[in-house]
Amino acid sequence: MTQKPHNSLNQQITDLILDNIEDGIFVIDHNQQLVFINQGGLNIIEASTNELKLNRPWTETLKFVNQHNLAVQDLDNPLKQIWIHQQSIRQDAYLLTFKDHNTPIHLIISPIFDNQQQLIAVVGVIREMSLEKQQEQAKTDFVSTASHEMRTPLATLEGYLSLLSKQDLNNQAKIYVSKAHQTVLHLGKLFKDLLTTSQSEDGQLSHKPQIIDLLDLMTTSFNNHQASANEKSITLRFEKPSAFKQGWFIYADPKRIAEVVDNLLENALKYTSADGFITLNLEEVDDFFQLQIKDTGLGISQKDLPHIFQKFYRIDDSQPGTGLGLFICKKIVELYKGAIWLESNLDQGTTFYVNLPKHESG
Amino acid sequence: MKKRLLVVEDNQDLADIYQLSFQQAGFEVLSVHDGEEALKKFVDFQPHLVLCDIKLPSLSGFDTIEMMQGFPELMKNTVIIIISAYSDRKLIKRAQQLGIPTERYLVKSQISINQVAQVLQGYIPVNEASTS
Numbered sequence: 001m002t003q004k005p006h007n008s009l010n011q012q013i014t015d016l017i018l019d020n021i022e023d024g025i026f027v028i029d030h031n032q033q034l035v036f037i038n039q040g041g042l043n044i045i046e047a048s049t050n051e052l053k054l055n056r057p058w059t060e061t062l063k064f065v066n067q068h069n070l071a072v073q074d075l076d077n078p079l080k081q082i083w084i085h086q087q088s089i090r091q092d093a094y095l096l097t098f099k100d101h102n103t104p105i106h107l108i109i110s111p112i113f114d115n116q117q118q119l120i121a122v123v124g125v126i127r128e129m130s131l132e133k134q135q136e137q138a139k140t141d142f143v144s145t146a147s148h149e150m151r152t153p154l155a156t157l158e159g160y161l162s163l164l165s166k167q168d169l170n171n172q173a174k175i176y177v178s179k180a181h182q183t184v185l186h187l188g189k190l191f192k193d194l195l196t197t198s199q200s201e202d203g204q205l206s207h208k209p210q211i212i213d214l215l216d217l218m219t220t221s222f223n224n225h226q227a228s229a230n231e232k233s234i235t236l237r238f239e240k241p242s243a244f245k246q247g248w249f250i251y252a253d254p255k256r257i258a259e260v261v262d263n264l265l266e267n268a269l270k271y272t273s274a275d276g277f278i279t280l281n282l283e284e285v286d287d288f289f290q291l292q293i294k295d296t297g298l299g300i301s302q303k304d305l306p307h308i309f310q311k312f313y314r315i316d317d318s319q320p321g322t323g324l325g326l327f328i329c330k331k332i333v334e335l336y337k338g339a340i341w342l343e344s345n346l347d348q349g350t351t352f353y354v355n356l357p358k359h360e361s362g
Numbered sequence: 363m364k365k366r367l368l369v370v371e372d373n374q375d376l377a378d379i380y381q382l383s384f385q386q387a388g389f390e391v392l393s394v395h396d397g398e399e400a401l402k403k404f405v406d407f408q409p410h411l412v413l414c415d416i417k418l419p420s421l422s423g424f425d426t427i428e429m430m431q432g433f434p435e436l437m438k439n440t441v442i443i444i445i446s447a448y449s450d451r452k453l454i455k456r457a458q459q460l461g462i463p464t465e466r467y468l469v470k471s472q473i474s475i476n477q478v479a480q481v482l483q484g485y486i487p488v489n490e491a492s493t494s
C-alpha cells in the first residue's frame with residue numbers, strides 16, 4: 001500500500017495508475033528522503049510494503065551497484081549527481097534489490113524546482129530492462145570484461161619481449177623473439193578489433209570527436225607504414241595535395257579516423273606482393289574530403305565484392321587477419337556520415353575511397 | 363639533466379617493464395604501486411611526467427590525479443598520462459573532466475611499450491637542448 005493523501009477523483013485515478021503500471025516511480029525530497037514509491041517500484045526492488053522505509057534516506061531503499069554488486073561511487077551514482085548538476089539524467093544502471101538480486105534497470109530522473117528555481121525534489125522512473133536487452137548487455141559486458149582482463153597480461157608479455165629483443169641475442173634467438181613480439185602485437189590488435197566490433201554492434205562505439213586536420217593524420221599514418229613497405233619492397237607514395245586554403249578539417253575522433261586509414265593501408269600492404277605500388281591521395285569533392293588508397297595488389301573478384309565489408313569475411317587465409325578491419329572501417333565512417341567504397345579487379349589492384357564530411361567552421 | 367618520470371602501476375611486472383624501458387629511453391624513473399605513495403613522491407620527486415594506471419589498490423588513479431591537482435604550483439610543470447586496461451566511454455570522459463585529453467589516455471596492450479616511450483618523449487624532450 002502506497003501513500004494516498006487526498007481523495008479527490010483525480011487523485012484516485014492517479015493512484016490507480018501509479019499502483020498498476022509496471023514502471024517504478026519515486027520521489028525524493030530536498031532532505032534526501034524517499035517520500036514516495038509506487039507498487040511497480042517496490043516490485044522492481046523486491047520489497048514488501050512493510051519493508052518499505054518511507055521518509056528515510058533514499059540510500060536505504062535505492063541501492064545503486066555495479067554488475068558485481070559493489071556500491072557505485074558517488075560520481076557514478078545518478079541520484080547523487082542530479083543534486084549537483086540539476087539536470088535530468090537518463091541512464092542504464094543496476095539496483096541491488098531487498099533480496100540481494102542484481103537488477104539491471106533503465107533510469108530517468110528529473111529535478112523539480114520551486115518558483116525561486118530552488119531544487120526541491122527529484123522524481124524518478126525505473127524500468128526493468130527487458131530480457132532481450134539484458135542478454136545483449138550481458139554479451140557486451142562479457143566481451144568488454146574479457147578483453148580488459150586480457151590486456152594486462154598481454155601488455156606484460158609485450159613488455160618483456162620488447163626488453164628481451166634489446167638483449168644481446170644470437171641471430172636465431174633474435175628471429176624467434178621478433179616473431180613472438182609481432183604475434184603478441186597482432187593479438188593486441190585482435191582484441192581491440194573484437195571489442196570495437198562488439199561496441200559498434202550495439203551502437204556504443206566510443207569516440208570523442210574534435211576538429212582534426214585530415215592531411216596531418218594521413219601523413220602520420222603514411223610515415224608509420226613506410227618501414228613495413230620498405231621491408232616488403234613496396235613503393236608507398238603520398239601524393240600530397242597542394243595546401244587546401246581552409247585546411248583539411250573534419251570533425252571526428254582522431255584515433256578512430258587513424259584506425260580507418262591504418263586498416264586500409266595495412267590491407268593494401270598485406271594484399272600487395274613485392275615490387276608493387278601503393279598510392280595515397282587526398283582530394284576535395286563537393287562537401288567532402290576524399291581519401292584514396294590505391295594498390296597494385298591481388299585485387300578482389302566481382303563475386304567477393306558485395307561481401308567485403310561483412311564482419312569476419314575473408315577471401316583467403318594465406319595472410320593473417322580477422323576479417324574485422326573493413327567492417328570496423330565502415331562502422332566508423334558511417335558514424336561520421338561519410339561513405340566508404342572500392343573499385344577492384346582481380347589481379348589488377350584495388351582502390352578504396354573514403355568520403356568524410358568537411359567541417360564547416362562557423 | 364634527465365627528465366623525471368613518475369610511474370604509478372600496481373602490477374609488479376608492468377612496473378618493472380616500465381622502469382627498465384623508460385630508463386633505456388632516457389628518463390629518470392621512479393615507480394610506485396599505489397596512489398598514496400604516488401602523492402608523496404609527486405611532491406618530493408617533482409616529476410615532469412606522471413604515467414598513471416587507473417585501477418589501483420586503494421585510491422584510484424583518478425582520485426590520485428585529482429589530489430595531485432591540489433598542488434597547482436607543481437602541476438604547472440607536470441604532464442599526466444593515463445595508461446589503463448579499461449577504455450569505457452565513462453572512464454575516458456572522466457579523464458577529460460580532469461583535463462586529460464584522449465591523446466593522453468593510453469590503453470594497455472593496444473600500444474607497444476616502445477610507442478608508450480615515444481608518447482612520453484613527445485610531451486617532454488628527454489634532454490633539454492641547452493644542457494650538455
Ligand SMILES: Nc1ncnc2c1ncn2[C@@H]1O[C@H](COP(=O)(O)OP(=O)(O)O)[C@@H](O)[C@H]1O
Pocket residue numbers: 263267268271295297298299300308313314315316320321322323324325326327350
Ligand atoms: N587492398 C586489398 N586488396 C585485396 N584484397 C583485400 C584488400 N583489402 C581487403 N581485402 C580482402 O578483404 C578481406 C577483409 O578485409 P579486412 O576486413 O581488413 O580483414 P583482414 O585484413 O583481417 O582479413 C581480406 O581478408 C582480403 O581478402
Ligand SMILES: [Mg+2]
Pocket residue numbers: 263266267321323325326
Ligand atoms: Mg585488414
